[in-house]
Amino acid sequence: xxxxxxxxxxxxxxxxxxxxxxxxxxxxxxxxxxxxxxxxxxxxxxxxxxxxxxxxxxxxxxxxxxxxxxxxxxxxxxxxxxxxxxxxxxxxxxxxxxxxxxxxxxxxxxxxxxxxxxxxxxxxxxxxxxxxxxxxxxxxxxxxxxxxxxxxxxxxxxxxxxxxxxxxxxxxxxxxxxxxxxxxxxxxxxxxxxxxxxxxxxxxxxxxxxxxxxxxxxxxxxxxxxxxxxxxxxxxxxxxxxx
Numbered sequence: 001x002x003x004x005x006x007x008x009x010x011x012x013x014x015x016x017x018x019x020x021x022x023x024x025x026x027x028x029x030x031x032x033x034x035x036x037x038x039x040x041x042x043x044x045x046x047x048x049x050x051x052x053x054x055x056x057x058x059x060x061x062x063x064x065x066x067x068x069x070x071x072x073x074x075x076x077x078x079x080x081x082x083x084x085x086x087x088x089x090x091x092x093x094x095x096x097x098x099x100x101x102x103x104x105x106x107x108x109x110x111x112x113x114x115x116x117x118x119x120x121x122x123x124x125x126x127x128x129x130x131x132x133x134x135x136x137x138x139x140x141x142x143x144x145x146x147x148x149x150x151x152x153x154x155x156x157x158x159x160x161x162x163x164x165x166x167x168x169x170x171x172x173x174x175x176x177x178x179x180x181x182x183x184x185x186x187x188x189x190x191x192x193x194x195x196x197x198x199x200x201x202x203x204x205x206x207x208x209x210x211x212x213x214x215x216x217x218x219x220x221x222x223x224x225x226x227x228x229x230x231x232x233x234x235x236x237x238x239x240x241x242x243x
Contacts, residue, residue: 009047009048038162056069083129087131093131095129095130096130097129103124106118111143115217124137139224140223143218149216151169177209179209185205187201201227203226206223206225
């Protein structure tokens with residue numbers, strides 16, 4: 001069976017990506033460039049690029065073009081730095097979008113992991129985090145609504161950062177992750193839309209409990225990340241004293 005022209009173009013572009021013909025940090029050539037280079041029409045180029053997007057090889061940033069999906073953000077279990085700083089350190093452009101902030105009645109899971117009575121309210125903050133314009137992670141963070149009531153008064157902080165929000169409201173607060181549980185899941189319709197994924201795409205869920213310097217619960221959060229854009233980093237520290 002003769003392979004369609006758009007599939008031949010797909011194979012050629014994929015080969016060039018794997019052979020590092022295009023720089024990972026740069027935008028892919030335009031549709032017009034591909035059309036002229038391979039002597040095909042733009043419709044054929046669009047078909048080839050769409051398949052590469054469906055396969056997760058490339059992604060599109062509206063108004064900027066197509067980019068290679070090579071981003072690998074390390075999810076560090078013990079790192080205290082902000083998401084934005086980690087992305088900057090990797091050479092990417094960070095962005096955090098506040099999806100919602102509400103005061104709600106907690107589920108049994110949230111109440112238990114914050115060490116509070118289920119009858120008490122919590123603050124739920126939902127964020128969408130990007131790297132180089134690619135949506136990477138959707139996060140749900142929960143805080144005791146009384147103890148951390150100042151958070152809701154500073155949600156207009158720009159650029160938005162949960163790390164900056166906590167530091168602004170509670171500058172003496174030192175937050176440390178005390179446990180993280182990872183789980184592999186399939187994305188749902190909401191995550192598909194927010195993370196630009198195909199149906200039933202694998203994602204990594206990470207549920208984390210954080211405490212302050214006095215051992216009090218600060219945050220219980222669950223993040224849902226693209227499996228193709230996140231790697232797990234574990235820092236192992238030898239606490240044994242040298243003899």
